Amino acid sequence: MMYAKRSRWGKTHISNADAGAWLCAQAPRTVKKSRLTIRAATVRDLDALVTIETACFGGIGPYRNHVFGESQFRYYLHRDHAITLLVTCDGTPIGSAIATIGRRARSGSARILSIAVITGERRQGLGRRLLRRLVRDLAARGCERIYLEVAVQADAARAFFQGEGFETVRRLPDYYGRSIHAWRMALATGRCRRSGNPE
Numbered sequence: 587m588m589y590a591k592r593s594r595w596g597k598t599h600i601s602n603a604d605a606g607a608w609l610c611a612q613a614p615r616t617v618k619k620s621r622l623t624i625r626a627a628t629v630r631d632l633d634a635l636v637t638i639e640t641a642c643f644g645g646i647g648p649y650r651n652h653v654f655g656e657s658q659f660r661y662y663l664h665r666d667h668a669i670t671l672l673v674t675c676d677g678t679p680i681g682s683a684i685a686t687i688g689r690r691a692r693s694g695s696a697r698i699l700s701i702a703v704i705t706g707e708r709r710q711g712l713g714r715r716l717l718r719r720l721v722r723d724l725a726a727r728g729c730e731r732i733y734l735e736v737a738v739q740a741d742a743a744r745a746f747f748q749g750e751g752f753e754t755v756r757r758l759p760d761y762y763g764r765s766i767h768a769w770r771m772a773l774a775t776g777r778c779r780r781s782g783n784p785e
């Protein structure tokens with residue numbers, strides 16, 4: 587998860603264990619792509635967004651002090667300059683993503699704040715589909731460059747973004763807290779990966 591203003595927001599109230607257990611009970615074990623939907627999230631999805639976020643970023647990982655709660659999601663859901671996507675399988679939420687679009691005139695840039703797929707559904711290409719959809723939506727809104735931050739120890743996530751064309755541009759010491767460093771990564775949307783899949 588990427589987070590610009592670390593201490594501005596309150597923490598979420600759902601525990602990581604509760605969120606993980608709920609999601610595991612809800613989600614189908616094998617995701618058939620035909621049953622997948624990626625759509626813009628609404629305020630009705632607040633619980634699902636918080637649950638996914640908590641399950642994926644809470645606990646003991648590098649992002650544990652930067653988990654988005656209901657107030658942050660509510661804020662972004664009501665802002666024109668933000669895109670919040672939800673992935674569902676047969677109506678069950680299994681992934682989410684948030685990005686913000688630079689508000690300065692002609693800034694042409696965007697920032698991915700969070701992208702997550704619940705544990706049991708990873709490595710099936712869902713994250714890739716979600717990221718491609720997000721990049722496509724941002725490009726359609728005029729974003730030519732997309733930034734994000736990822737914890738230095740999060741090798742899997744970095745590999746995931748690199749696979750989609752993101753390049754590491756800078757190391758950010760202590761970004762997520764003391765001794766929790768991050769990489770800043772960037773993608774020029776004109777050079778993003780293309781595929782036959784519309785997402």
Ligand SMILES: CC(C)(COP(=O)(O)OP(=O)(O)OC[C@H]1O[C@@H](n2cnc3c(N)ncnc32)[C@H](O)[C@@H]1OP(=O)(O)O)[C@@H](O)C(=O)NCCC(=O)NCCS
Pocket residue numbers: 587588642643699700701702703704707708709710711712713714715736740741742743745746747749
């Ligand atoms: C990062 C994340 C969204 C990827 O979702 P996913 O659905 O598992 O990703 P995909 O199945 O689409 O993987 C696409 C590619 O990314 C790379 N990748 C994904 N997970 C990886 C892992 N654990 N190790 C190495 N490479 C990985 C692979 O190249 C993979 O392609 P392949 O399966 O054909 O080898 C998911 O692991 C997640 O939610 N992680 C926790 C939250 C997080 O760290 N988010 C990123 C920072 S905000």
